[in-house]
Amino acid sequence: DQQVKQNSPSLSVQEGRISILNCDYTNSMFDYFLWYKKYPAEGPTFLISISSIKDKNEDGRFTVFLNKSAKHLSLHIVPSQPGDSAVYFCAASEGGGATNKLIFGTGTLLAVQP
Amino acid sequence: DAGVIQSPRHEVTEMGQEVTLRCKPISGHNSLFWYRQTMMRGLELLIYFNNNVPIDDSGMPEDRFSAKMPNASFSTLKIQPSEPRDSAVYFCASSRRSAGETQYFGPGTRLLVL
Numbered sequence: 501d502q503q504v505k506q507n508s509p510s511l512s513v514q515e516g517r518i519s520i521l522n523c524d525y526t527n528s529m530f531d532y533f534l535w536y537k538k539y540p541a542e543g544p545t546f547l548i549s550i551s552s553i554k555d556k557n558e559d560g561r562f563t564v565f566l567n568k569s570a571k572h573l574s575l576h577i578v579p580s581q582p583g584d585s586a587v588y589f590c591a592a593s594e595g596g597g598a599t600n601k602l603i604f605g606t607g608t609l610l611a612v613q614p
Numbered sequence: 615d616a617g618v619i620q621s622p623r624h625e626v627t628e629m630g631q632e633v634t635l636r637c638k639p640i641s642g643h644n645s646l647f648w649y650r651q652t653m654m655r656g657l658e659l660l661i662y663f664n665n666n667v668p669i670d671d672s673g674m675p676e677d678r679f680s681a682k683m684p685n686a687s688f689s690t691l692k693i694q695p696s697e698p699r700d701s702a703v704y705f706c707a708s709s710r711r712s713a714g715e716t717q718y719f720g721p722g723t724r725l726l727v728l
């Protein structure tokens with residue numbers, strides 16, 4: 501039973517355009533959400549997070565949006581760059597802190613075409 | 615800082631053999647997590663420790679899997695006996711156990727059970 505779902509296994513975007521990665525969750529107790537990026541042969545690295553008390557968090561080219569009523573979050577990358585090509589994992593936790601148990605999605609492979 | 619260290623990076627073994635994966639967390643981190651990544655299920659949390667004590671092992675697939683953390687700087691994940699369906703990438707991650715602290719992942723161990 502996947503509590504965190506990333507329904508798009510892959511996404512292809514042209515350099516300079518916007519990339520939008522989506523994530524849905526089923527557990528209404530989740531109150532902290534994160535995005536991790538993973539390059540081949542490396543471990544995932546933290547990218548950006550958002551608490552359930554917010555609906556938007558921005559860090560440079562990366563913005564995460566949270567829609568609690570729809571149990572949906574998205575990651576926007578603007579503008580997309582070839583170096584952004586990686587697998588992106590959405591994760592969620594209860595208890596408000598990233599060090600609590602994280603539930604990950606299956607990942608979305610983003611390919612940014614030059 | 616060296617980051618999370620995992621060994622071996624690659625392991626090929628035959629069905630029925632014992633496999634031991636090792637992890638050295640980042641110095642000063644007191645939470646440690648073991649994950650397994652597969653195409654079908656993405657990143658699954660197997661077990662995590664706080665201050666060397668196992669907190670949640672509900673993700674451990676079956677009794678063939680065991681994990682220990684004898685001290686703050688070392689953890690092992692053991693599979694005995696191994697089966698082909700255990701083939702996956704196993705990640706270790708560590709963090710400080712305080713609100714807002716993210717998890718830092720090691721490079722992973724790619725396990726192939728023949």
